[in-house]
Amino acid sequence: MKNIQKAYEIIYATQYQGAYASLLLKQVDDDYNVALITELVYGTIRNYRYVFATWRQFTETKLKQKVSALLDLGVYMLRFSDKPDYAIVNNIVEISKQIEKKRYTKLVNAVLNNCLKTDPLVLSDDQPSEMALKYSHPEWLVHLWIAHYGHERTLEILKYNLTRNTVTLRSNHHKISTDDLLKMDDRFSKGHLAPEEVYFDGNIFETEYFKKGLVSVQDAASQLVAHHVNANVDDTILDTCSAPGTKAIHIASLRHDKGKLDAVELHESRSHLIRNECARLGIESIRVFNHDARFLSDILDEEAYEKVLVDVPCTGLGVMRGKPEIKMHIKPEDIDSIVILQREIIDSSVKMVKDGGSLIYSTCTINKKENEQQIKYLLNTYPNFKLKFEETIFGYEHQSDSFYIAVLERIA
Incomplete structure (x- = not known):
């Protein structure tokens, strides 16, 4: 679980403290599975709007930033990793116990289980607002790219930005x-x-x-x-x-x-x-x-x-x-x-x-x-x-x- 814990800490720092994920990942020592942490961090960040929209439908109020970052990671793992669902939920719930003396543990467990019972979001490649959500980009940026380069090229850019980078x-x-x-x-x-x-x-x-x-x-x-x-x-x-x-x-x-x-x-x-x-x-x-x-x-x-x-x-x-x-x-x-x-x-x-x-x-x-x-x-x-x-x-x-x-x- 320590690898998921470390990934969560980096995601939170990147999302809400202005940190650079690449720099934080370089500081992870060899006691951790760096490849796994890198995949979890970048996977969650690449899909940040999509995973947020997935779990947000099951909460009525705005959550603490630490809880939000944790749910982002949990939903990313449920939707995109091959780890067993029960293990993902157990790990995320266990980490949630560190936040304000277990105040959000039941909520985190309920939200993740609701996500498991719900089909993935269905979003089109036609409307800029849905494209922005599906491929996790700011909507204003999608509109800008469409204005500058056209719809089809913008769609290719959005899809490409979700792929893994390679060392050239x-x-x-x-x-x-x-x-x-x-x-x-x-x-x-x-x-x-x-x-x-x-x-x-x-x-x-x-x-x-x-x-x-x-x-x-x-x-x-x-x-x-x-x-x-x-x-x-x-x-x-x-x-x-x-x-x-x-x-x-x-x-x-x-x-x-x-x-x-x-x-x-x-x-x-x-x-x-x-x-x-x-x-x-x-x-x-x-x-x-x-x-x-x-x-x-x-x-x-x-x-x-x-x-x-x-x-x-x-x-x-x-x-x-x-x-x-x-x-x-x-x-x-x-x-x-x-x-x-x-x-x-x-x-x-x-x-x-x-x-x-x-x-x-x-x-x-x-x-x-x-x-x-x-x-x-x-x-x-x-x-x-x-x-x-x-x-x-x-x-x-x-x-x-x-x-x-x-x-x-x-x-x-």
């Missing part, structure tokens, strides 16, 4: 080619979206391949960004919002650690992530600066870079399959706030591009306010830039995260 790797081109890496171990397999995309059947973090810096963790769609930067050895590169440094390091590895690359990161603690990963992968060509990307010209020369990567902070709507807690906390006003920050970073970044150079804009989100409309803003505000390439990568089409990438050229 990138071969470190500085140390080994993808083909040579694949030959080293039959457990490696080739991806299909990005040239360095590989997968490993097992725990890669315990292997010498990872410890010696032959591979990094990076989503396949994210890996495409470095290829759109398309840096030559002689190009001076700027990554304006760098941490944790995966894209900057990928660019450096493709150039075999030659040339100059400056990486800017606001937070000192996250700058250490870049430096540590550079050390593991054998990358020495990256200079790391702690600074606010809205004020780049305060520390760097303007018009000094052939390629400027602007991988702006975003709402992360394209990575919700791996970080489902995003959809629990995201609000419409969050998009409006981040758009302002993105434009301030754009305004700062355009000054750094040489005549004839390129600005590469990317996000791991899917909404046109943060993507296409930001490029429209850039082109309208800075007529000396021209759009050369633009693409939205939808994760469900490639088994990857969703990404947006645009390449603009500064006209001399």
Whole structure:
């Protein structure tokens, strides 16, 4: 029962205390069944609206947050796990005894048994309100996606976000080619979206391949960004919002650690992530600066870079399959706030591009306010830039995260 107890604690902290499930799961020690806890936590969070609606029909009043989180977990297990129903109910009821001296134990037992006697909710794929409930997304977000991408594509996004995430790797081109890496171990397999995309059947973090810096963790769609930067050895590169440094390091590895690359990161603690990963992968060509990307010209020369990567902070709507807690906390006003920050970073970044150079804009989100409309803003505000390439990568089409990438050229 201790694994279910731990899962419950993480779910509660994620739902009601603003914690990140991924960080809490990393803190679970080996005395627990980490795989089981991860499945229970992410499964419950992915289906948070559906499981809540399932048990809420059997309660007349709003319950304490701890009780609500516990019932969410219990209903998820009843509906989606293969554990015997009686064992699930017994475990959840036992945990409920810790809440306010067993005050809610009878209620929890009654609600779960009512759920067992009731057929699963029947919801359509036609109405946005039912789609939002069935696939556990905020209703306003479903409406936004339908407006931006249409009903059918939105439905595919919703379904995809309920699937389990996989660990995608990138071969470190500085140390080994993808083909040579694949030959080293039959457990490696080739991806299909990005040239360095590989997968490993097992725990890669315990292997010498990872410890010696032959591979990094990076989503396949994210890996495409470095290829759109398309840096030559002689190009001076700027990554304006760098941490944790995966894209900057990928660019450096493709150039075999030659040339100059400056990486800017606001937070000192996250700058250490870049430096540590550079050390593991054998990358020495990256200079790391702690600074606010809205004020780049305060520390760097303007018009000094052939390629400027602007991988702006975003709402992360394209990575919700791996970080489902995003959809629990995201609000419409969050998009409006981040758009302002993105434009301030754009305004700062355009000054750094040489005549004839390129600005590469990317996000791991899917909404046109943060993507296409930001490029429209850039082109309208800075007529000396021209759009050369633009693409939205939808994760469900490639088994990857969703990404947006645009390449603009500064006209001399």
